[in-house]
Amino acid sequence: AQTVTQSQPEMSVQEAETVTLSCTYDTSESDYYLFWYKQPPSRQMILVIRQEAYKQQNATENRFSVNFQKAAKSFSLKISDSQLGDAAMYFCAYGSSNTGKLIFGQGTTLQVKP
Amino acid sequence: KAGVTQTPRYLIKTRGQQVTLSCSPISGHRSVSWYQQTPGQGLQFLFEYFSETQRNKGNFPGRFSGRQFSNSRSEMNVSTLELGDSALYLCASSLVPLSSGNTIYFGEGSWLTVV
Numbered sequence: 671a672q673t674v675t676q677s678q679p680e681m682s683v684q685e686a687e688t689v690t691l692s693c694t695y696d697t698s699e700s701d702y703y704l705f706w707y708k709q710p711p712s713r714q715m716i717l718v719i720r721q722e723a724y725k726q727q728n729a730t731e732n733r734f735s736v737n738f739q740k741a742a743k744s745f746s747l748k749i750s751d752s753q754l755g756d757a758a759m760y761f762c763a764y765g766s767s768n769t770g771k772l773i774f775g776q777g778t779t780l781q782v783k784p
Numbered sequence: 785k786a787g788v789t790q791t792p793r794y795l796i797k798t799r800g801q802q803v804t805l806s807c808s809p810i811s812g813h814r815s816v817s818w819y820q821q822t823p824g825q826g827l828q829f830l831f832e833y834f835s836e837t838q839r840n841k842g843n844f845p846g847r848f849s850g851r852q853f854s855n856s857r858s859e860m861n862v863s864t865l866e867l868g869d870s871a872l873y874l875c876a877s878s879l880v881p882l883s884s885g886n887t888i889y890f891g892e893g894s895w896l897t898v899v
Contacts, residue, residue: 703885713821713872715890722885761827770840770883772817774827 672697674764676775683752684783690737691747691778693762703765704738704745709777710758718760721745749780757782786811788877788891796897802863805894809856809877813889815839816858817882818850821872821893830873833858834881862896870898 673696683689695704706718721729721738728736733750749756762775789808797803809816818830829842833852850860856877862869872895876888 712892713874714892715874715876717887717889720885720887765882765885767883767885770832770881771842772819772829772882772888774819774829776826 672699672702672764672766672771672773674762674773674775676762676778678778679776680779680781682781682783683749685754686751688748688750689752689780691749691760691762691780693745693747693775695743695745695762695764695773697743697764697766699766699768701767703767704736705763705765705772706734706736706745706747707761707763707774708756708758709761715761719747752782754782754784756780788875788889790873790875790891790894792894793892794895794897796899797865799865799867799898801865802861803865803896805860805873805875805896807858807860807875807877807891809858809875810889813877813879814856815878815881815888816852816856817876817878817888818858818860819874819876820844821874822868822870827874830860832882839881839883865898867898869896871896 702723704721737746759777764773815834817832821827831841832839852858872893874893876890878888
């Protein structure tokens with residue numbers, strides 16, 4: 671069975687600085703997708719970034735980028751130039767191409783200090 | 785374009801009762817998936833429906849069931865409610881099945897409290 675682990679329950683960053691959130695996963699599948707979702711206090715989940723496992727190039731979306739290490743089964747999220755609006759809980763998720771199931775990590779609460 | 789709509793937003797039920805939650809996907813989306821979020825267990829996948837067929841299911845007891853209608857709207861039912869069923873239930877929709885890895889869009893959730 672696939673598992674997703676986020677080892678940092680809470681993180682803190684100063685506004686305008688850079689922070690990296692960690693995520694590791696375990697799977698025996700070769701074809702899958704990885705996601706980072708943001709959940710603000712409103713609780714509505716918002717997709718931050720996605721990565722297809724077969725692509726070696728790391729995904730980037732504006733200030734958000736990932737470091738995808740397939741062999742190490744690691745998928746970290748880097749947030750550059752942090753803004754107050756980035757404060758939220760962030761979930762790493764694994765999507766199986768075989769079963770379609772989405773498996774989430776336990777989440778990391780990010781605090782952004784002004 | 786309207787987003788994913790979940791109703792009701794908040795509800796309180798008594799142990800042993802049953803509850804039905806509704807999810808209206810974004811227009812044109814045919815995949816609807818459901819998730820349970822609790823402080824203890826985190827965010828867990830319940831099931832996915834695509835074109836009125838259940839495609840996959842998470843590790844939940846048979847008390848949790850769902851269905852999808854021809855207009856892609858979906859309902860989730862929990863029978864014989866237990867205190868541990870208190871949670872935020874999230875619904876998400878997508879144009880294509882989850883297995884394609886496409887972006888899914890979440891609703892604001894339904895808060896269920898079982899007393």
